[in-house]
Amino acid sequence: MKRIYLLVVIFITSFQSHAAKKECAELLKKYHNVQSQQRQGHSLKSSISLRKKEDKAREKWWDCENNKLKPKSKKKKNNKTKSPSKKKTIKLSQNPTKPSNDAPSVFSSNRNIVIKGKYTGDKQLQWLTFYKRPKKCARPKTTQVFAFCMEDKTAQQNKFEQQYKN
The missing domain is CATH 4.10.860 (DNA Excision Repair, Uvrb; Chain A)
Known part of the structure; x- marks a missing residue:
């Protein structure tokens, strides 16, 4: 009887660890996917966003590997209409001669812009x-x-x- 009980306990724990490793593998796959997106060409704004995604994905994967991952909670669907999302605005520097670090570059090069008219x-x-x-x-x-x-x-x-x- 003790042997059967012992076998059942071993079977259940091995099944849970196998399921946990499968979930961790999916998290690792998401982490690698974000890293591959970072290797592609992108803008400053998307670079910041991808960095945040990478940090979050790495943290989730690492917590899963160390069995610290919180169980997923089921969210209740709310049938209320969503409020319109707020538009994000980019703050430009107050001093036009000094570029702001958080403002994106308007032009990719510093060449002069030449506008030619029809007549001269x-x-x-x-x-x-x-x-x-x-x-x-x-x-x-x-x-x-x-x-x-x-x-x-x-x-x-x-x-x-x-x-x-x-």
Whole structure:
């Protein structure tokens, strides 16, 4: 009788340890998955997020290996509608000459930006005096207004070209 009881106890403990090792293997797989994501190219924001994920995954895996993992609790589903998530805002540095460490870089290089217009020299000056932008084109609110502004500018350019040739 004692032998049967002993065999049952050994069987139950070995089954639990086998199930625990299987769960730990899944946690280790998640940990390695996060590490492989970190090796890929990503932005500063995702780098910080992946670092947090890696720390959490490593901690869970290590706790599982040392039998310190808390049992999973079943969460009750709540049928209430979710509130809209708050948008995260990026704080920019108050001093524009000194870049902030937490603000992402807008450009990947420090090269100068060159914007070329359609006209140069004297023709450019004459175009600037000729072109009259409508008030609603200063900040178009809809795509229809934007399209109107582009067509108006093209029409004025065509008119300017004809007058400039003469």
